[in-house]
Amino acid sequence: MSMIFTLDEYAMLPKPTLRLTIPSLHDALPLDCRVYHPHSLSPLPSAPPWNKHAAVVAHPYAPLGGCYDDPVVDIVAGTLLKLGFLVATFNFRGALGSAGRTSWTARAERADYMSVAGFVAHYVHFLDPSGRPSSEDSTVSEENRAVQVQPPTLSSPAPILLLSGYSYGAMITTHLPPLDAILSLFLTPESGSPAAEIRLRAQHLAEMQSTVISSARDAASSHHLSPRAPRRGVGLRVGGDEENRKSQDSRRSLSMDLENSVRQDAADLLAKAARARRNREAPNKQAQEPTKRLPPVAGLTFRPAYLLVSPLQGIITNLATMSFPSSLSIGPGRLLSRWLPKLQEESSAEPNALSRSIPPGAEDKLTQNPTLAVYGDHDVFVSARKLREWATRLQTLENSHFHAIEVSGAGHFWAQSRKNARILQDMVQTFGLSLLHDAT
Numbered sequence: 001m002s003m004i005f006t007l008d009e010y011a012m013l014p015k016p017t018l019r020l021t022i023p024s025l026h027d028a029l030p031l032d033c034r035v036y037h038p039h040s041l042s043p044l045p046s047a048p049p050w051n052k053h054a055a056v057v058a059h060p061y062a063p064l065g066g067c068y069d070d071p072v073v074d075i076v077a078g079t080l081l082k083l084g085f086l087v088a089t090f091n092f093r094g095a096l097g098s099a100g101r102t103s104w105t106a107r108a109e110r111a112d113y114m115s116v117a118g119f120v121a122h123y124v125h126f127l128d129p130s131g132r133p134s135s136e137d138s139t140v141s142e143e144n145r146a147v148q149v150q151p152p153t154l155s156s157p158a159p160i161l162l163l164s165g166y167s168y169g170a171m172i173t174t175h176l177p178p179l180d181a182i183l184s185l186f187l188t189p190e191s192g193s194p195a196a197e198i199r200l201r202a203q204h205l206a207e208m209q210s211t212v213i214s215s216a217r218d219a220a221s222s223h224h225l226s227p228r229a230p231r232r233g234v235g236l237r238v239g240g241d242e243e244n245r246k247s248q249d250s251r252r253s254l255s256m257d258l259e260n261s262v263r264q265d266a267a268d269l270l271a272k273a274a275r276a277r278r279n280r281e282a283p284n285k286q287a288q289e290p291t292k293r294l295p296p297v298a299g300l301t302f303r304p305a306y307l308l309v310s311p312l313q314g315i316i317t318n319l320a321t322m323s324f325p326s327s328l329s330i331g332p333g334r335l336l337s338r339w340l341p342k343l344q345e346e347s348s349a350e351p352n353a354l355s356r357s358i359p360p361g362a363e364d365k366l367t368q369n370p371t372l373a374v375y376g377d378h379d380v381f382v383s384a385r386k387l388r389e390w391a392t393r394l395q396t397l398e399n400s401h402f403h404a405i406e407v408s409g410a411g412h413f414w415a416q417s418r419k420n421a422r423i424l425q426d427m428v429q430t431f432g433l434s435l436l437h438d439a440t
Contacts, residue, residue: 013078013087017041017209022119022201023194024093025185026111029100033090033116034068036081041129041209043216052159053436054086054124055307056116058169059095067096071415072166072424076309079425083432085162086124090116092172109172113163117179118186118195119202121161125300126206129213157303157439162432164307167381167412170373171312178365179304191292199294305435306371309424310412313382313390367400370438372431374424376410 016034024031040050057077060066068089081087092109093100103109165173176182189195373391377384384406391404407423414424 013074013081018205022115022198024112025115025194026108028194029093031090031112031115032098033088036077036087038081038084038086040084041213043213043220045217045221050129052124053084053439054120055080055162055164056088056120058113058165058172059092060167060169062092062095062102066168067091069096070166072309075415075421075425076164076166076428079428080162080432083429083436085432088116088120106172106175110175113172113176114182114185115194115198117163117182119198121183121300121302122186122199122202122297123206125297126203128210129217158301159303160305160435160439161302162305162307162435166309168312170308170310173306173308174311174366175362177362179302183300187296188293191294196294303439304365304369306366306369307428307431308373310375310379311373313387363394367394367397367402369401370435371402373404374407374427376407376412378409378411381412
């Protein structure tokens with residue numbers, strides 16, 4: 001069956017399977033996240049195999065209106081979802097009314113992204129609609145704690161974890177440490193820490209969704225339900241103080257008993273994590289007892305890949321002093337000129353702070369793993385010359401896996417032109433198909 005589709009056939013992202021918050025590794029600030037299941041995780045018994053490929057898509061600069069509802073994020077995420085990737089989108093701190101505010105150094109935003117990547121990796125690992133216990137053999141001994149981020153092999157290729165972003169989100173993606181370094185933060189996290197809560201929440205939700213999907217498939221098989229009217233899983237909103245909040249995405253097809261059970265289990269999980277955190281913060285008890293940590297997870301193996309749409313290269317050390325058209329419209333009622341004074345004030349207070357916050361060797365991961373960068377030669381934020389120089393430097397390195405495509409006539413805002421939106425979708429689709437082909 002062909003997986004090629006056109007923009008006319010392209011459907012906007014559906015309602016998310018999960019709406020949740022997770023604590024940021026930076027400061028435990030709650031981050032709004034959405035998770036979308038591909039067709040392989042549908043309740044239909046005839047669904048294709050679930051191969052555990054996943055993607056994270058990050059949005060543009062929050063002070064200029066960027067959030068997970070951005071239309072370019074929608075194009076990228078929707079295309080990957082239709083190819084069979086489980087997709088997660090999220091809001092950086094301060095985006096769309098989310099908690100916190102955008103930082104100048106981007107350290108906090110980088111930790112936000114790493115938090116979501118860790119959640120997705122563990123959620124995908126434990127998600128098993130076949131009905132097998134996902135927690136079986138899920139821990140490893142003290143002697144075998146290495147995080148398994150491996151290149152594919154002919155015998156057993158690892159599933160793909162595609163880390164991607166658009167505009168500012170692409171810049172943060174570029175600055176991420178390698179995937180093995182990210183996952184090492186979740187290897188044996190201290191009980192009650194943000195990393196531990198992310199892991200526990202991912203495992204709990206994955207096991208709940210596995211049960212829902214498996215039960216629905218069993219029911220469909222035994223009752224010979226029509227594939228035109230499949231039973232759907234529960235759309236959950238979980239995290240932070242939301243366990244008592246009624247989800248607007250709940251599906252009526254499952255019983256209230258199951259839905260209440262899922263919510264109660266989530267509440268119990270969060271209560272246990274809160275108690276563990278309070279115990280950890282009690283100095284007397286902490287002095288008497290050794291720090292409790294979660295055990296490592298066995299078989300957490302992924303092949304990293306990267307997708308950068310309109311990356312902000314060449315401005316990472318001086319974002320505020322760029323030369324912008326004063327009348328450049330960023331969105332309805334939003335003008336870039338409103339934000340320049342604030343950016344310039346922060347820049348003068350901490351010059352070159354962003355460049356100093358970039359982890360050493362962060363760009364190496366882009367040449368060591370499959371990477372696609374897409375940009376237009378009419379980008380108003382970054383000159384085509386700077387983007388070409390950056391792309392050429394990475395592409396010409398020995399054994400580089402980095403590839404860049406410059407689109408003639410395209411600007412920064414791909415969704416403003418139907419032609420450019422179609423071009424972007426085609427490039428994302430081609431890159432995604434190549435990753436899936438290499439993983440078979």
